[in-house]
Amino acid sequence: xxxxxxxxxxxxxxxxxxGSAAAGGALMAAGAxxxxxxxxxxxxxxxxxxxxxxGDGVDATPYGLPIEYEDDVVRRNVEWLTADTISSINFTPxxxxxxxxxxxGCAFERHHSGAINMRKEDFRLMIxxxxxxxxxxxxxxxxxxxxxxxxxxxxxxxxTGMEWAGAQLNGAQxxxxxxxxxxxxxxxxxxxxxxxxxxxAGDLADKWVYVExxxxxxxxRSIPMEKALDDVIVAFKANxxxxxxxxxxxxxxxxxxxxxxxxxxxxxxxEVTDQAIESREETSKYTDTLADGTSRxxxxxxxxxxxVTSPSPQSPITHGPGPMVITGLAWSGRxxxxxxxxxxxxGVTWQKARLAKPGEKMALSRFYLDIDWDGSEMLVxxxxxxxxxxxxxxxxxxxxxxxxxxxxxxxxxxxxxxxxSGEAENVEIS
Amino acid sequence: xxxxxxxxxxxxxxxxxxGSAAAGGALMAAGAxxxxxxxxxxxxxxxxxxxxxxGDGVDATPYGLPIEYEDDVVRRNVEWLTADTISSINFTPxxxxxxxxxxxGCAFERHHSGAINMRKEDFRLMIxxxxxxxxxxxxxxxxxxxxxxxxxxxxxxxxTGMEWAGAQLNGAQxxxxxxxxxxxxxxxxxxxxxxxxxxxAGDLADKWVYVExxxxxxxxRSIPMEKALDDVIVAFKANxxxxxxxxxxxxxxxxxxxxxxxxxxxxxxxEVTDQAIESREETSKYTDTLADGTSRxxxxxxxxxxxVTSPSPQSPITHGPGPMVITGLAWSGRxxxxxxxxxxxxGVTWQKARLAKPGEKMALSRFYLDIDWDGSEMLVxxxxxxxxxxxxxxxxxxxxxxxxxxxxxxxxxxxxxxxxSGEAENVEIS
Numbered sequence: 001x002x003x004x005x006x007x008x009x010x011x012x013x014x015x016x017x018x019g020s021a022a023a024g025g026a027l028m029a030a031g032a033x034x035x036x037x038x039x040x041x042x043x044x045x046x047x048x049x050x051x052x053x054x055g056d057g058v059d060a061t062p063y064g065l066p067i068e069y070e071d072d073v074v075r076r077n078v079e080w081l082t083a084d085t086i087s088s089i090n091f092t093p094x095x096x097x098x099x100x101x102x103x104x105g106c107a108f109e110r111h112h113s114g115a116i117n118m119r120k121e122d123f124r125l126m127i128x129x130x131x132x133x134x135x136x137x138x139x140x141x142x143x144x145x146x147x148x149x150x151x152x153x154x155x156x157x158x159x160t161g162m163e164w165a166g167a168q169l170n171g172a173q174x175x176x177x178x179x180x181x182x183x184x185x186x187x188x189x190x191x192x193x194x195x196x197x198x199x200x201a202g203d204l205a206d207k208w209v210y211v212e213x214x215x216x217x218x219x220x221r222s223i224p225m226e227k228a229l230d231d232v233i234v235a236f237k238a239n240x241x242x243x244x245x246x247x248x249x250x251x252x253x254x255x256x257x258x259x260x261x262x263x264x265x266x267x268x269x270x271e272v273t274d275q276a277i278e279s280r281e282e283t284s285k286y287t288d289t290l291a292d293g294t295s296r297x298x299x300x301x302x303x304x305x306x307x308v309t310s311p312s313p314q315s316p317i318t319h320g321p322g323p324m325v326i327t328g329l330a331w332s333g334r335x336x337x338x339x340x341x342x343x344x345x346x347g348v349t350w351q352k353a354r355l356a357k358p359g360e361k362m363a364l365s366r367f368y369l370d371i372d373w374d375g376s377e378m379l380v381x382x383x384x385x386x387x388x389x390x391x392x393x394x395x396x397x398x399x400x401x402x403x404x405x406x407x408x409x410x411x412x413x414x415x416x417x418x419x420x421s422g423e424a425e426n427v428e429i430s
Numbered sequence: 431x432x433x434x435x436x437x438x439x440x441x442x443x444x445x446x447x448x449g450s451a452a453a454g455g456a457l458m459a460a461g462a463x464x465x466x467x468x469x470x471x472x473x474x475x476x477x478x479x480x481x482x483x484x485g486d487g488v489d490a491t492p493y494g495l496p497i498e499y500e501d502d503v504v505r506r507n508v509e510w511l512t513a514d515t516i517s518s519i520n521f522t523p524x525x526x527x528x529x530x531x532x533x534x535g536c537a538f539e540r541h542h543s544g545a546i547n548m549r550k551e552d553f554r555l556m557i558x559x560x561x562x563x564x565x566x567x568x569x570x571x572x573x574x575x576x577x578x579x580x581x582x583x584x585x586x587x588x589x590t591g592m593e594w595a596g597a598q599l600n601g602a603q604x605x606x607x608x609x610x611x612x613x614x615x616x617x618x619x620x621x622x623x624x625x626x627x628x629x630x631a632g633d634l635a636d637k638w639v640y641v642e643x644x645x646x647x648x649x650x651r652s653i654p655m656e657k658a659l660d661d662v663i664v665a666f667k668a669n670x671x672x673x674x675x676x677x678x679x680x681x682x683x684x685x686x687x688x689x690x691x692x693x694x695x696x697x698x699x700x701e702v703t704d705q706a707i708e709s710r711e712e713t714s715k716y717t718d719t720l721a722d723g724t725s726r727x728x729x730x731x732x733x734x735x736x737x738v739t740s741p742s743p744q745s746p747i748t749h750g751p752g753p754m755v756i757t758g759l760a761w762s763g764r765x766x767x768x769x770x771x772x773x774x775x776x777g778v779t780w781q782k783a784r785l786a787k788p789g790e791k792m793a794l795s796r797f798y799l800d801i802d803w804d805g806s807e808m809l810v811x812x813x814x815x816x817x818x819x820x821x822x823x824x825x826x827x828x829x830x831x832x833x834x835x836x837x838x839x840x841x842x843x844x845x846x847x848x849x850x851s852g853e854a855e856n857v858e859i860s
Contacts, residue, residue: 050644050696055544057515060676062504064535065493067675069549074492085487097670098615099579101531105494106671114485119499144753146800149529149786185528185796214480239669240527241536245497246490266480323574356579366615370576 065105072096075106078174086114087217089156090246091177094307094329095314099356100181100364101151104244107180108260110156112217112281115246116266123250125192125234129271130207132197139236139250145187145195148233150256151363153181153331155302157259157286157408163395164406167415167428171314175414175426176307179331181364184254186235189228193272201272204229210277211253214268221262222276223255227300231256234267257333257362258300259408261286291403302333304392305411306340306367306384317422321375326353330365332386337365339385344371346379346415346429347394353382378418379429395428495535502526505536508604516544517647519586520676521607524737524759525744529786530611530794531581534674537610538690540586542647542711545676546696553680555622555664559701560637562627569666569680575617575625578663580686581793583611583761585732587689587716587838593825594836597845597858601744605844605856606737609761611794614684616665619658623702631702634659640707641683644698651692652706653685657730661686664697687763687792688730689838691716721833732763734822735841736770736797736814747852751805756783760795762816767795769815774801776809776845776859777824783812808848809859825858 066073075090082088092108102108109115120139128134156178162168169175193209201207209228212220223232233254236243243249248265255262261281276282276298288296308328311317317324330337336359341350353367367382384392395412402409417427496503505520512518522538532538539545550569558564586608592598599605623639631637637655642648653662663684666673673679678695685692691711706712706728718726738758741747747754760767766789771780783797797812814822825842832839847857 048644048698050546050548051646051648053646054516055541055546055645056676057544058505058507058518058520058539058541058676059515060545062506063495063501064505064537064674064676065495066672067547067679069679070672071493073671075488075494076492077488085489086484088488090488098577098667099613099670101613101669103533103669103671105535107494109488111485111488114487115490116480116485117497118480140749144749144755146784147528147755147757147786147798149796183529183531214478215485216481216483218481237528239531239533240529241503241533242496242500244494246486246488246494249497249499268478319570319574325574325577327577354576356577366579368577 073106075108076173078169087112089178091173092180093173094177094179094309095172095312097309098327098366100329100366101239102180102182104182104238104241104247107182107247108154108156108178109246110178110260111215111246112219113215116215117245118214118249118266120250125251125267126269127192127196127272128269129210129273130201131193131272132200135196137192142187142234142236142251145191147185148188149183149185150233150254151181151183151360152254152256153179153362153364154260154263155179155331155333157261157299157302160305160410160412160414161407163410163412163414164399164404167426170426172307172309172312173314178260179364182238183240184233184235185237186233186254189232189234189253189270192234192270193228198272206274208273208276210271210273210279211262211264211267212269213248213264214266219261219264219281220277220279221264221281222273222279223262225272227255227258257302259286259302262300286408288402288408289405291405299409302331303409303411304330304332304334304337304384304386304390306330306382306392307414308342308380308382308416311380311418311422311424312416313424313426316424317373317418319422321373324371324373326369326371326380328367328382330367330382330384331363332384332390333362334390335387336361337384338387340365340367341383342367342369343381343383344378347381347413350383359387375420377420379427380416380418380424381413383413396430503536505539506603508599517542519608521603522610523603524607524609524739525602525742527739528757528796530759530796531669532610532612534612534668534671534677537612537677538584538586538608539676540608540690541645541676542649543645546645547675548644548679548696550680555681555697556699557622557626557702558699559640559703560631561623561702562630565626567622572617572664572666572681575621577615578618579613579615580663580684581611581613581790582684582686583609583792583794584690584693585609585761585763587691587729587732590735590840590842590844591837593840593842593844594829594834597856600856602737602739602742603744608690609794612668613670614663614665615667616663616684619662619664619683619700622664622700623658628702636704638703638706640701640703640709641692641694641697642699643678643694644696649691649694649711650707650709651694651711652703652709653692655702657685657688687732689716689732692730716838718832718838719835721835729839732761733839733841734760734762734764734767734814734816734820736760736812736822737844738772738810738812738846741810741848741852741854742846743854743856746854747803747848749852751803754801754803756799756801756810758797758812760797760812760814761793762814762820763792764820765817766791767814768817770795770797771813771815772797772799773811773813774808777811777843780813789817805850807850809857810846810848810854811843813843826860
């Protein structure tokens with residue numbers, strides 16, 4: 001590992017210049033990694049310490065936590081961003097994760113009045129308003145309805161919101177970490193609405209549901225009936241197990257592809273209405289003020305977006321020139337991701353990244369680009385495409401249409417300036 | 431919620447008797463759940479306590495844990511099963527989980543000499559033997575090779591092993607909980623072997639790799655080269671984050687569909703050999719002694735299997751007659767699950783369960799059967815089918831071929847006796 005092997009390095013560069021970074025090219029590129037190793041002599045002969053004694057038993061802890069060496073891979077808040085931590089945000093450490101699943105323990109959380117502690121036995125969900133028979137469901141009731149499983153991303157409308165004003169927070173966790181992606185289990189909202197009966201509502205085309213949580217904020221939001229009857233889930237498990245307290249235990253709403261604040265936690269009531277409620281959370285908040293002072297509202301869908309998670313400010317390159325992996329996440333609230341392009345020169349030339357799996361509707365996609373880094377500085381960006389043909393815009397394109405007054409729905413292309421040292425910085429390029 | 435509503439209950443029974451438990455039938459069946467509710471008056475008018483104050487802030491804990499009310503949903507060992515906890519087993523609480531992903535914190539673990547504590551910086555992986563150039567990889571080296579993402583189940587060969595002797599452990603966690611299912615990220619073993627160069631090995635058809643871990647047991651196992659070059663992964667992430675210490679931090683082998691003991695943790699060495707090593711773990715252990723005293727060996731693949739996780743002894747029915755969900759898991763080491771049948775009468779009649787998603791190769795499938803329980807006792811079983819056409823056998827069929835001397839590879843159909851009280855028991859039926 002310790003010797004530079006030019007005969008191996010050479011073909012890998014050739015493969016890189018040909019742009020064949022996946023499959024065959026990767027095998028080539030891999031050659032040079034060997035030349036970069038910091039390992040000891042290839043023939044390890046000594047007995048390693050771990051083999052000379054016993055380790056921990058299975059009784060060490062009933063519910064496991066990450067090993068001590070990973071204690072920087074945690075959700076984090078930004079102290080100056082909010083007045084207090086009760087109405088605040090914890091960001092997912094996306095710079096340090098790989099794959100697509102977000103463990104609940106480090107998944108983005110946002111509360112408007114703090115995370116509340118509710119026993120399953122005390123949970124009640126009322127469905128009322130324009131229904132044939134108002135109902136109240138206990139948790140045990142919900143468990144008796146047919147269940148569904150789906151993996152979906154949740155993204156806060158404010159994710160990347162600081163970037164409207166220019167490059168701000170220095171790290172993918174803070175610019176793009178208001179997101180998580182979990183496998184949810186629950187009951188289709190359609191099933192519960194039909195249980196209450198919708199004939200009293202008449203023509204469903206112009207009807208709404210108003211959803212609210214049991215916390216003090218209630219976080220009430222109006223959802224058009226068409227969406228409510230489409231793919232919304234009343235969920236009680238995430239990644240196989242019960243929702244964590246901070247994710248809405250015991251029951252939250254899952255509104256695939258739509259902004260996270262509509263995924264009401266500690267769900268307590270769903271009212272069928274003949275108009276939108278125009279609540280605080282959909283008028284003074286979660287609307288987008290344009291350059292002329294008017295506001296866009298009902299901007300529910302999260303448009304296609306992507307970000308390079310490594311290299312990034314919190315995940316610098318720690319080795320010299322040679323083969324390396326550029327990776328990131330892409331998602332779209334309108335359906336499946338169909339492709340991701342990556343540029344190393346700030347958008348002059350683009351390469352097609354490799355998706356780890358075919359895109360799934362309203363779920364995170366992991367992308368990889370295997371390159372042979374020449375050691376010079378890079379302006380790294382990624383650009384997502386979704387199944388509707390939508391292409392992720394530049395910051396300039398987005399500002400041209402929306403101005404600079406917005407907080408929410410910033411899905412622009414993100415730029416990391418990767419320096420010769422391997423360190424990376426959040427920058428804005430014109 | 432509190433009134434029995436026969437007009438709603440009646441159609442649900444009709445739907446059930448017609449066997450249309452999915453989709454449309456389920457909507458009908460759901461009707462009766464309403465009649466079983468234990469909720470308060472449908473019109474909740476009082477202010478609930480949670481709405482009268484603030485909850486916890488986002489600074490409550492940097493890495494989250496399950497809420498206190500779920501503290502029975504943990505991995506557990508069985509004290510009398512092994513002499514000590516260093517060489518023992520923790521079972522996944524599958525009776526309480528749903529969906530397919532297993533969180534690392536409650537996922538099955540098995541150690542032969544305890545879980546060892548290794549820093550990433552101290553990790554070394556040697557590839558030696560019949561290779562063109564022996565190599566030692568550091569963790570940082572591995573990160574520079576092209577990565578893959580796959581969701582696979584790991585099942586211990588001994589899972590359900592106690593059942594050879596008859597119905598034993600009373601709970602799905604203990605009969606079938608030596609399993610987990612995670613999304614792995616890592617490097618294809620093929621890529622690393624080709625990096626070391628395989629021309630020295632000559633004809634690969636009769637070659638093997640011998641894999642071992644850095645713990646005292648080393649847990650060495652021989653794997654045919656054909657499998658090693660097919661789908662084996664050198665993995666460093668599970669469900670997005672670093673492997674937990676007890677799951678092999680920082681690097682373990684993933685051997686899709688094959689018995690769990692080959693998924694070597696704390697991976698330290700891969701030797702290309704011209705024959706199987708015939709290690710302790712593949713001769714005196716992990717072989718299957720037949721009725722005539724001879725042993726099957728190289729029984730690597732985990733055959734198709736399934737189990738009802740609820741209702742089950744640890745997950746009894748807690749309500750009276752009416753609609754309910756029967757659910758469980760199915761998997762096959764030979765490919766994707768194509769279907770699961772469920773019987774309520776000990777195998778006299780079978781119904782097709784609903785798969786939550788189309789089966790994926792060597793990954794857990796979740797199945798559901800929505801029934802209208804009449805309150806009488808049931809003998810509940812499930813039966814898996816995989817894409818090769820294989821059908822999960824009965825215990826009698828398995829014993830007829832393998833006798834009673836085996837410990838490993840018991841993939842027989844499991845029976846739960848669900849009583850009128852809703853309680854369930856592990857039973858054996860002839």
